[in-house]
Amino acid sequence: MEETQSKFMQKSSKRKIEQFGRTISFICIAFIVLIVLSILYFVISKGVSTFTTDGVSVIDFLFGDIWRPGEVGENGEPLVGALPMILGSFFVTLLSALLATPFSIAAAIYMVEISPKAGKKILQPVIELLVGIPSVVYGFIGLTVVVPFIRSIFGGTGFGILSATIVLFVMILPTVTSMAVDALKSVPRHYREASLAMGGTRWQTIYKVVLRAATPGLLTAVVFGMARAFGEALAVQMVIGNAAMVPTDLITPASTLTSILTMSMGNTVMGTLENNVLWSLATILLVMALFFNILTRWIGKKGAMK
Amino acid sequence: MDFKKISKYMLTTGAALLLAACGGGESGAENQDGETASGGSFDTSQTINVITREDGSGTRGAFTEITGVLVEDGETESDNTYAGATIQNSTNGVMTTVSGDPTSIGYISLGSLNDTVKALNIGGIEPSTETVQDGSYEIARPFNIAYKDELSEVAQDFWTFVMSAEGQELVVGEGYVEAVTDAPAYEAAEGLSGNVSVVGSTSVTPVMEVLAEEYSNLNPDVTIDITSNGSSAGMTAAMDGSADIGMASRELKEEELAELTSEPLAIDGIVVIVHPDNTVEDLTMEQVRQIYTGEVTTWADVAE
Numbered sequence: 102m103e104e105t106q107s108k109f110m111q112k113s114s115k116r117k118i119e120q121f122g123r124t125i126s127f128i129c130i131a132f133i134v135l136i137v138l139s140i141l142y143f144v145i146s147k148g149v150s151t152f153t154t155d156g157v158s159v160i161d162f163l164f165g166d167i168w169r170p171g172e173v174g175e176n177g178e179p180l181v182g183a184l185p186m187i188l189g190s191f192f193v194t195l196l197s198a199l200l201a202t203p204f205s206i207a208a209a210i211y212m213v214e215i216s217p218k219a220g221k222k223i224l225q226p227v228i229e230l231l232v233g234i235p236s237v238v239y240g241f242i243g244l245t246v247v248v249p250f251i252r253s254i255f256g257g258t259g260f261g262i263l264s265a266t267i268v269l270f271v272m273i274l275p276t277v278t279s280m281a282v283d284a285l286k287s288v289p290r291h292y293r294e295a296s297l298a299m300g301g302t303r304w305q306t307i308y309k310v311v312l313r314a315a316t317p318g319l320l321t322a323v324v325f326g327m328a329r330a331f332g333e334a335l336a337v338q339m340v341i342g343n344a345a346m347v348p349t350d351l352i353t354p355a356s357t358l359t360s361i362l363t364m365s366m367g368n369t370v371m372g373t374l375e376n377n378v379l380w381s382l383a384t385i386l387l388v389m390a391l392f393f394n395i396l397t398r399w400i401g402k403k404g405a406m407k
Numbered sequence: 408m409d410f411k412k413i414s415k416y417m418l419t420t421g422a423a424l425l426l427a428a429c430g431g432g433e434s435g436a437e438n439q440d441g442e443t444a445s446g447g448s449f450d451t452s453q454t455i456n457v458i459t460r461e462d463g464s465g466t467r468g469a470f471t472e473i474t475g476v477l478v479e480d481g482e483t484e485s486d487n488t489y490a491g492a493t494i495q496n497s498t499n500g501v502m503t504t505v506s507g508d509p510t511s512i513g514y515i516s517l518g519s520l521n522d523t524v525k526a527l528n529i530g531g532i533e534p535s536t537e538t539v540q541d542g543s544y545e546i547a548r549p550f551n552i553a554y555k556d557e558l559s560e561v562a563q564d565f566w567t568f569v570m571s572a573e574g575q576e577l578v579v580g581e582g583y584v585e586a587v588t589d590a591p592a593y594e595a596a597e598g599l600s601g602n603v604s605v606v607g608s609t610s611v612t613p614v615m616e617v618l619a620e621e622y623s624n625l626n627p628d629v630t631i632d633i634t635s636n637g638s639s640a641g642m643t644a645a646m647d648g649s650a651d652i653g654m655a656s657r658e659l660k661e662e663e664l665a666e667l668t669s670e671p672l673a674i675d676g677i678v679v680i681v682h683p684d685n686t687v688e689d690l691t692m693e694q695v696r697q698i699y700t701g702e703v704t705t706w707a708d709v710a711e
Binding site: 170353 | 461486492504511640
């Protein structure tokens, strides 16, 4: 009796392996969480020191329009207004998303609804190729093709938000397209069949049924594209002009949070105000990444509730 | 979430923004009228597109100081570079931009000058090694190299080579002015091996690469790693010990001098450059200052 009981109480080798697997998985997850938290802590603590150690006002930092970290204004306050970069980042992100969305959705519709064979044979490899191109190549093409093109049409230097928008539009196109394809594919087949059975044309089915049903997924794709655009550094830095001034139009040099970071980080000494304000810009980028993440989840939840 | 509403909103916003962009560019487009693709008549009514270097660039630091763009007011310094200037973070970046834009103006190291751009005379003086050497060309600065505490044996030997007669001969050969006139001959040490990391100015990098290549020929077991990322970054790297030697295309700042030992390896001119199609040949120092502070905005204001 006792022997049988002890046999039942003993952990089987399979259970031991399972337990070991669980432990390893937990350690890996804990390690990832620890890394993420460490990065968050490091960036935020450095970013906050602009306000705690250097005494810069948060309002002046977020809404000031003069960016000269090495200099002080008439009131003795450092000239570290990040508004030009914040606006630059938002304009570039929103405009590139506005441009990319119709193209991406149109491409996705073609690949899923109109010609899946051609989509798989031609468009899919092209999109995968676009994803694989490094951002420095996009930037270089932007510098040698887009900037002179903008200059020849509008005058000016050719550098600016419009050039950055065009480069980013091409960069986020594959991201948004591939996610839009997944969103359209996830629409149940019987939705389409029901629409067609009720006498709907092919286009009515696509426009009024498939796209409506896929809207949360499509919006998620757009938000992902925006997140990619917001965080892009090198390609933007090469074509935007990097002038830290509030953008008044799309064809004069401007700057983004990432372009100023890449330009300046190597030229500052750790612990100085000039260095701390760059960490503050990085903190804004981090907060925005978090915002895009939350927005994606919220859209997903809304879609699920429907 | 209505897809119809969203798409309508997006199209409306997109159209409005594109119209705004076109509206902003009209004056610029008009300015392009007199321009031909290459070598045609240059329209001086065009707006000057100012190209500058990034904060922390030694070339920018020296240029703004010499031309008066940097204003010193007691303890504080104020860089009055035009806020709308396009910023490039390397010598090549400035050259590429200027060579592609007939209305632009920039500045680069004399030693990096090539025929894709045109160098302007300053106050009637042509930029050359001769005019830099005799002091008649005013926009000149030293190329400094610096280190902290003590150099390793191999780094010290490389430093000795740079400051030797052979090293200075290479400096002159690259189109710079020698910093050491009666330099001693270099005597190669036996059995040297190891790495020397050199970090800093994008303007000093070309001459440093030539020096490193020649030194490696003499000492095959020594590797010289050169990182080109700006003068301030070079001085920072030398101060925090992440580099053996830092390169700066400007005079060292007080706080840098307090921690580092430095020596000039060459004297270099800073050349004001324009597109080859530009008909302007000469500017005064005051005109350069006015262009770079945004006081003068069209080529007609400075054309003879």
